[in-house]
Amino acid sequence: MYGFALRPRWVLSHVFVVALVGAMIWAGFWQLQRLDERKSANERVVGRTELDIEPIDDVVNGITLDSGDDVEFRRAAATGTYLTGDQVVVVNRSLDGAAGAWVLTPLMLDDGTALVVNRGWIPFSLQQTDDRSSVDPPAGRVEVEGLVMATQSRSGLGAGDPDVADQLARVDLAGYGELVDYGLRPVYLQLESQLPASGPGLPARIPRPGLSNGPHLSYAVQWFIFATIGIIGYPLILRRAARASAGTRSLPADESDLDAA
Secondary structure (H helix, E strand, C coil), X not given: CCHHHHCXXXXXXXXXXXXXXXXXXXXXXXXXXXXXXXXXXXXXXXXXXXXXXXXXXXXXXXXCHHHHHHHCCCEEEEEEEECHHXXXXXXXXXXXXXXXXXXXXXXXXXXXXXXXXXXEEEEHHHHHCCCCHHHCCCCCEEEEEEEEEECCCCCCCCCCCCCCCCEECCCCHHHHHCCCCCCEEEEEEEEEEEECCCCCCCCECCCCCCCCCCCHHHHHHHHHHHHHHHHHHHHHHHHHHHHHHHHHHHHHHHHHHHHHC
């Protein structure tokens, strides 16, 4: 009854379905793995942001560009003077669905090195203009507090830096360091508070990272449902094909019986 299933085109069908079901099962477990990674990352963010604020020197002690992840999302404080002349923007950054850029300003510390401070977001219209004095930081010494963030680097097909002197594609501290003649700390600070405060409005503060688990669980369930449909549905298809094949073979005998009658 199922001899037809050994024909070459059916064998290819079997192989295709098995591979497809296997891929869907793998995708489901991969989404579950991503969910575990997301939960671990959220726990790390919560654990680090709940720690007491410490001076930036204490937080980055022994940290390099390559190990900045070890202290990412810690809260740190620093005191210094903004170097507005070396300010740059990081393009292609959105806030609440609006296009714009981040404003990075080096904060010169007492030891002669600078801590890059991400002071917030500005709209695309300000990103494109040559005069951004309306969002300049206050002059003189300031006290800042914020989240420690690791340097960013280009990966895969990521965009390169724009061919504009004061624009970067990402917060690449190594690349930023080539634009200035003083040393930069191996991490940057995402500003949350500052004394004296900047004027109201822009740059807008960047919110802390979201702590949702994302869609990974629902995606995993969908992949497992698709795999189940394949596991149950394909044998039903074979059964229907077998019945059709059996009916076709019996047709000549039925016709001869009618002629004899």
